[in-house]
Amino acid sequence: MKDRPEGIDESALRHALDAWGPGTTALDYVPLGFGDYHWTAETPGGRRFVTLSDLTEKYHCGIGPEAAWHGLKRAMDTAAELADRGLGPADGGFVVAPLRTARGESVRRIGERYAVAVFPWLEGAAGDFGDEPAAAERAEAIGMLAALHGERPPAAARALPPELSARGRLEAALTAVREPWTGGPRSEPARELLAEHAGAVRGRLDDLDRLTARVLARGAAPVVTHGEPHPGNVLRHGDRRFLLDWDTAGLALPERDLWLVARDDADLDRYAGLTGRVPDPEALALYRLRWSLEDVDAFVAWFRSPHTATADLEQAWRGFSDTVNMLLS
Structure with missing residues (x-):
């Protein structure tokens, strides 16, 4: 921060x-x-x-x-x-x-x-969340994920179901858009934006439910996942690569990691060749959608709470606006 x-x-x-x-x-x-x-x-x-x-x-x-x-x-x-x-x-x-x-x-x-x-x-340079790595860098990241997903789960690893962390809180916020929000300078702008697109967000929650039901019905086994293996969490030093920020680690379907790394069929084929496990397109879509809805919930919780104008707040506002627009596309 x-x-x-x-x-x-x-x-x-x-x-x-x-x-x-x-x-x-x-x-x-x-x-x-x-x-x-x-x-x-x-x-x-x-x-x-x-x-x-x-x-x-x-x-x-x-x-x-x-x-x-x-x-x-x-x-x-x-x-x-x-x-x-x-x-x-x-x-x-x-x-x-x-x-x-x-x-x-x-x-x-x-x-x-x-x-x-x-x-x-560790010496090195990390990327940024929105970077688009070249095919060779994606291949390196997929290699790390294949090795991680093949590990025996540590005893401490907790199961991370694909449902939202705080579904009730987001639904409550969608209902609360009828009344003013008074937490701080971004409260009312956030309420107005969410109110404008409340129907679309509810529709995406329904999409998440349908995807979750279909994916879980297949009974695929969970693996050890990192949770956020995007370029901002990959440190590069010479020809070595390291994964940072493990606070999201836990047991989930491998697509929880893969959607953030794979960009085309060649990437998915590489993962399948390394692990023997063919990625599930609906599971990739599930975790992509879940990420956006989790972000909306976290940002809205911030904007509804007491806050002041800071550089971090403005970064959060940009992220919230971008995420809501992404959900509409």
Whole structure:
């Protein structure tokens, strides 16, 4: 995030980082990404990358701080176990998992609202969410996904059904467009946009239900998925590629990852050749639609809540507008 988190100072963060070993000598905020807060930390063991998660906003991990904490912990534990098996960068792998504390924890809580994880520092450059990788880069990403999907599920991996995380909340917002929203500067614009397209959004929810019923009826086995293997979460360093941001990890159909990477039949054929599993077109459509509806719900929840004008808010507004228009196409 570009804006720093509310209600926490760096002294509390430094204290929490002592669990990974005392002696942090420098802590510098990095205005990077969207969703979590990041710092670089200089420690006796070398440079580290620190991520702070706001549990009140971690909807994909659980609704509310307590549920989000447990969901986040299971996702981080899943990634950590994959790295323990030899899939981490130090062993030539691609899973950039959180480092464990002296007590073996992959993530620690700071108060009721926040949780912190520490990652190895890796040189390289990541892309952006909207990038369109060339065929060779997609092939590399599909290779990573094929290897991940073939792994035995870690004990911590939680099942992630294709239903929306907070269906009731989005439906309540669709009903609430009849009354003014007063959370902040983007409340009324968001209400007006959602009110204008409420029928179309409800129709897309019905489409999601139909796709979910048909896909689940086939009984395909779930696999370990990353959840967001888009270019913004792929770090490139020379000829190596690494997958970042494992807070969305869990058990789901492989199409949960594939729709974000595959662009044509050649990509899907490559995955089938590596895994022996032919991607399901309806499952790809299901997860593509689910992504957009999840975004609409998360943005609307933000705009209906108390908020002020910030750079992150404006980025959220652009994302909300684009997503609503995408649902109409």
